[in-house]
Each structure stands twice: as structure tokens, then as C-alpha cells.
Amino acid sequence: MRKFLKKLGFFICITLAAIFSLAPFLLFVSSAFKTQTQVTAIPPRWLQAGSLEFFHSAIARHGILQYLMNSIIVAGTATLVTISLGTLAGYALARLPRRLAQMILMGILACAMFPQIAIAGPIWRFMRFMGWLNTYQGLILPYVSLTLPLAVWILSLFFREMPEELESAARVDGCTRLGALMRVILPLSAPGVFTAAILSFIYAWNEFFLALLIMTDPLKQTMPVGIALFQGEHTIPWGEIAAVSFITTAPLVLMVLLFQRRIVTGLSAGAMKG
Amino acid sequence: MTRKDQSFFLTLLVPVILVLLLFIAAPIGQSIFLSFHRIIIGLPQLKTPFVGLDNYQQLLTDPVARHSFWITIIFVATTTFFELLIGLLLALMINQHFPGRGALRACILIPWAIPTVVAAQMWRFLLNDAYGMVNYAVFGSETSHYIPWLAQPATALVAIIIADIWKTSSFAALLILAGLQVIPEEIYQAAKVDGAVVWRRFWHITWPLIRPALLVALLFRTIDAFRVFDIAFVMTQGGPADATNVLQLYGYKKMFVEGWMGYGSTISVCIFIMVLSLAIIYVRMVGRRLLEASV
């Protein structure tokens, strides 16, 4: 009997946790599928689907697809660059003498700790100077620097787990250090790279502060900016906002569902030396 | 390793170091530099004279800044406390083995994965004073009792705190979960055999062993909480009456809305110093060993 109560209590907790996490989100996003009147109805109906008018409106009148494309280009490119640079750096840190590697890594991690505003101002000035405001590179470059620390950390932990004997075998077989890196290490680095890529992409996709500053032209703005600045003519266009949110978050939710193992491992590795 | 090897590895690090120097270190340096000047964007004819510590003096006597500072402190303290608490509970739950564990994990990851601005809009919607679900849940259909959460100073602050807790508890949960998973199952079994009840097991085994993870979570969360911006910007724009005018939002307004780049830089330098001091205090308190252990 006692065991049953314990199990029941536990089950209730789990359900509460799930509801606590999901319900607000589902409630909001489901509004994307309602009609205008349904959205602002009192009492609010929980999950009721009415129409896709908001999606039409969002795409046609608010140019959501443009936002989407901008986000994909910016986040995607930034992730690619970060991964390329970060993999090499992560590997180097995993092989250098411990003391030195730790110091360098702490320096790199420190770069992730600064308040965005301290960086934003000068970066904005720099981009203005270069004529790169409202260009893709104007946002991609800072994003690389924002996502690098985490990516490098995760990758260094990953490479540390890789046995050095593989490289030794390659070197004895006739590779230079670089050759061993290219032919043996990199082909085997897929898991770590993948995790770092997912986390970097999510970070870049969701970034707001810098996007707000650098992209003032609606044609170049990314999703978060689009969502935050959503204007309606008279009232807040919740339906459209919900529709846009749905479009923005659908790929992320998908990623989470597909790769949650990896994501959890990657984040946990950061916390407790993988 | 040989000199040649070492230089090979250091070369691999060069691109990353360069990027970080260019886009993080240099801007920080620039911010500090700018904070000693008076710069107004949009009025270039006024030039940018060096004003020494004037901006800092102004900051110290600025009532809005002071208010902003306290608002931020309240925010940091409350959100960090609750997020760690809820995160701990979530982590303990996920650490158990039960069918649907993966589903629960996915559920709590979703708040983490969605953009903060989406979460902010979401809560703005849910806390709406005319048709928000939260008001409905509390008051039913009696619309006259509905609270205009975001229009009242006190409740506005509560609102952004709730939004942040919802969004970030799962991140704390993941960090703590990492610490939990390191504890070998056998220790619990030995304790069970020794006759320890659930809360005893927690207090004597779990709690001491997850302290490192908790501290890491604490460190990350506090630093992140100081940088809050997205939520305040979207939900309340800092209002009403500066009730949610957190530091980074205030700095943003001063720098980019009003154009006071010099003064805005001063604010940002102060935030930076605060965050840095926090980090140093933590490292001192917790000991370098902890950070080294996780690096």
C-alpha cells in the first residue's frame, strides 16, 4: 500500500512537471490555429482549432518567410563557422599539457560571461564603420564569437575522451600530426561535432539583443526580432504572433525530440566533466 | 610533447583566439574606453570629448540607475533561487527510471529550446488582462476580477520572474542532473540496505554529492540572470514606471534609444564589473579545484 502511494505521488509529480513545462507553450501556440474570435474569447477554450488564417496573414502580410530565411542563413552559417574553428580548437585543447589547456579554456569560457551590452555597443559601431549593418555578415561574425566558447568546451571534452593511441598509430604509420588529425581524428569526431552544432545553432537561432541592434531593416531581420516587434494595426495580433512562434519553434522542438539524448549529454558534460 | 607539436596545437587555436579577441575582448576594451567619453549618436557635430569619470559620477547619482540596480538584484535573487529549487526537483525526477522518462525529459527541454522572445510573448499572452489563461485559471469567468499583470508595477516584476523561471528551470535541471548521474547506484543500494529512508538518503548522500553541480548551476544562473533583457523588452519594455527596468534594458535604452553611447557604455561597464566580481567570488568560495574538475 505504501509503495503504491509513493508511486502515485511520484506519478503526480511527473505529470505536474510535464504540464508545467508544456501547457503554457501549447496553449499559446495552439492559438495559431484558431480564429480571431476564438483567440480572445472568454472563457478561453483550451485546445481548439479553427482556421489557418493567422498563418496566411503572417506569411502574406507580415513577411514571415523572409524572417525565417534570414534566421536560417544567419544561424546556419554561424554554426558552420563555429564548428569548423571550434573542432580544431577543441582538439588542440584536449592534447595540450593540462595546465596550459585549462588556462586557455578558462579564458575562452570567460568570453561567454560578458553582458551582451558591453560588447554590443562597440560591435555596432564597428559594423556601422564597415558598412555591415543590416547585412548577414554583420550578424554572423558576432554570432560566431558568441557560440564559440560553448562549442569549444564541448568539443574539448569530447576529444579528451578519444584515446590517443589512434593518433599514435597514425603517426607511426606515417602521418604528420596534421595528417593524423585529418585522416583519423576528424572522421571520428561526428558525435561531438553534432552535439556542439545543435547547441550552437539553437543559441544563434534564439539570439535577440544583437539581432535587434544590427538588423533594423525588416527585410533582414531574424525571427526573434520579428516576433518581438510584431505590430498590429489596432490590437496586439496574438494570432499571428502565435503562428510565427509556431513556425519558429517547430524546428527547435523537432530537434529536441530527435536529439534530446545528445543535447542532455552535451549540456551535462559541460557541467560535470563529461 | 615536442616544441614542434606544441606549436602545431597552438596554431590550431589561433583562429578561435583571433575571433574572440576581435569580437569580444576588443569590444569590451572599447566599452571601457567609451565609458570615459561623452558620445551622442546622431549628433556627430558634438564630437566625443573625453570626460573622465563624469559618466560614473552621473551613474552613481542617477535614481533610475539605482532603481534599475535593485530591480535587477531582486530579479536575480528570486529567479536563481526558484530555478535551482525547481531544477533540483526536476533533476531528481528525471534521474529515476520509469517508463516515459524520455518523454518527460523532452517536455522540460522545450522551454529551454524556444527563443526567449517567444516565451516572453507567450507569457504576455497568458497574462493578458482581458483574455489571458492565467486570469481565467485563477478567477474563472469573472472578468472584472482579472488582474492587469503587466500594467501594475509589482505584478509586472512578478510576471517577468515567472516567465524566466518557466524558461530556465530546465537548464538548471540539466546541470544538476549531470551531477546526479555521476553518483553510482550502488551507494543508494548500500544505504537502503543500511536502512535509510528516502529523505535520509537525500540528505546524507545526494545533497553532499551534488553540491558541486549545484554550485556550477548557481554560478551560471546568477551570471545569466544579471544579463536579463529579452523578457523585459518584450513583456514590459521596462515598465510600468520602470518597475521592470532591468540593468541591461536600461543600458540599451540609454545607448541605443536615447543615443547616449558614452553613458550607456558606463552602465555596461558596471554590469560587466558586477558579473566579473560575482564570478571571482564564486571561484574563491568554491575553490579553483571545482572549476578545474569540470574543465
Added chain:
Amino acid sequence: MASLRLKGISKRFGDVVALSKVDLYVEEGEFCVLLGPSGCGKSTLLQIVAGLTPQDEGSVLVDGQPIDQLTPRDRDVAMVFQSYALYPHMTVAQNLGFGLRMRGLTKNMIEKRVLEMASLLGIQELLNRRPKELSGGQRQRVAMGRALVRRPKLFLLDEPLSNLDARLRVNVRLELKKLHEQIQGTILYVTHDQVEAMTLGDKVVVMKEGRGCQIDPPETIYERPADTFVATFIGSPAMNLFKGKFARSKGHLIFFNKNFSLNAVDVPSHLEGADVEMGIRPEDIKVTHGREKTLGAKVEMISNVGAEKYIHARIGTTSLTLRAAREAFFQAGEMISLVIDPLKLHIFQKGKRVE
């Protein structure tokens, strides 16, 4: 095939001394075994010869030429690792051919040699498989093949048998010996297993804490160990060591401790009165029923290992172990008479052998 000379190799890791002025000469075609407990520096020595780790002091010479400045790539050595280190993303054929590809051999050449090696090692059917599909024994062969196919000047093997199960280990050991006779390669082989060392090596280097205690052919190591460490490390059950002194009696020097005394032959006179340790291997102690001068011992325990028995006995406070035939029957507590052949005694003073 080449000769290998190590001169004064030293290496430290932080405060820990891994190797201390190691000197060694391995002739062309010789099978040299580095034997020692874990932590004695043998693997480090191998890494230094391969060029994977630089030494702090000393020089490595191949065919009389120092190779210290060369990268592993240019040293023309092949290495088999304890964990085999097969490239997981390549097939067996690609693993075998990797080193040849790096040296720029033509595709045809590579194919030919790989096939040759595969049939020599009996792994032809495995050529298209990946390492994770192979058993431990098969992986070991691929690792060996990868080294052999390159026909290098020097072979370095780092405990290649230790991950195999016992029976497989014996078989592969025999094959290794045969292989060596076939190819006559210069081999530097690291192990902690003394049976491997004794059966495979032309020359054995017994190492402890970074230095070589003795460098000799296996029989010499067994019959004339240079110090007490070597004496007790080689041979199972371990050599018995008795502490005591020499004293003069009837014109001869006799060894005695508080429990018993022993006759010895050719004892140098300077040992009179000195503290020494006497060693005798278990197989050189015999149980006797005769009346000659014997030692009385009490049986404490009997270990039955199947093919024979080990008797753990005690004379007073001195314990010793001896071997007995499997048919022999003893009981714990029984008193037995032992006789020790004085010619088989080893004398050690301050740990070092005395002739």
C-alpha cells in the same frame, strides 16, 4: 632490419621519474623483451623509441645513427598497441594498407602486400569488415598485420597479448615466435608477463622503477638473477629468500639465521659476519625421507594446482615454499624433512647478487 641502441635515456613526467639512464643494445634480428611490473617505464621507453614522446636525456640510435630528431613518420618503425588502435572508420584492408598509403606505394603494390599479409595471418575473409565486427583475436591479428605489412626496420610491441583470453594468448605466443623466426625482425616487446618474456625473448630486460635491473638471455635471468627483485619477479612460485649471516664453522663459512643453518659452496670470505639473503627456488628444495642432514619444517598449507602441488611450510619463523609432485600427499601440520642443494643457492648482499 636494424640494430637499436639506447644510450642514457631518461624521462620524467613532472615530479615522477619514468626512466633513469637506460642503456640497451638490441642486435639486428634480435627479439628483446622489456619485462617489469606496471609503472616501471617500459611503455614509456617504447614511446620514446617510436618518437611519440621526446626523451629528456639520452639518445636513440638505429644502425648506429641517432634518430632523435626524426618524427615517428620518418623513423620507419612499426608499432602494435595494447588496445590495437585499429582505425574504426576503415575496413580491415584499409587498416592494413594505411601505412603503405602514407609511404606513397602504388595502389597495386598496396593491394598485393595486403593480400599477402592477410593470407599469412589467415584473415583474408575479414578484409572488408570493420574493426567493431571482429573478435579480440581477429583484431589482434589485424594490428600485427598492419605492423608487418610495412616491413619496417624495427617492430615495437606494447603488451599485444594482454587483452586476449588465456588460451588464445598461448596460441598467439607460439605463432609470434614462429613469425619471428620467419621474418627475422628486430623486435622490442613490452610485457609484464614473465612467461611471455621467457618464452619469446632472445634477450630480456627486467625493469623496475625506470631502470634496467638485468639485461640477459632468459636462462641467465632465471639461473643467475642479478638482484633480489629479479630473483623474486621471475619464476613462479617466487624464489624463497632467507635473511641471515655467514659465520665460520669448521673452517667453512656457514649461513645461519635463528631458525636454521645452511651449507654453501664457494662463499667469498669477505661475507663473514655480513648480513645477506640466501635464495633458493622452490623446485630446488626437496622433501626427503633419508637420514642425511635435513631441515625440519612444518607444513602450513598445500596449494594444489593440478599438475603439481606447492607446499607452504615453515621452519621456526621462516616461511618457504617448495614444489612437490602431484601424487605426493601431505597434511597441514605435518612435519617434513627438507634438503637443499647448496649448489643451487643464490647469495645476495644488499639486494645484489654475489658470485
